[in-house]
Amino acid sequence: MVDLKIAITDLSHWPGSEQKEQAQRLAGEEARTPFDLQRGPLLRVRLLRLSEEDHLLLLTMHHIISDGWSLSIFVREVAAFYEAALQG
Secondary structure (H helix, E strand, C coil): CCCCCEEEEECCCCCHHHHHHHHHHHHHHHHHCCCCCCCCCCEEEEEEECCCCCEEEEEEECHHHCCHHHHHHHHHHHHHHHHHHHHC
16 A cells, blocks of 8 residues: 655645746656655655645656556546546
8 A cells, every 4th residue: 555645735826827837847847856666656646726726636657657558547537536526
């Protein structure tokens, strides 16, 4: 079992265009941050809070834990969970 931590970064105090720049900068940093293959985890999750109702979820995973087939299943499952949450 993996104890997956979700980092939350509040960007709601940034004005619109700067908020987008900050979100892109953070996404780039996540993509460039190496994984520790000895200790893991090989999946990182970061939630960017843009406003009370708008958020951006960054999922960064090492290529050894996913491929095109498994990634498409993962995306469908996340979308289904999100839709179910919206429906209550």
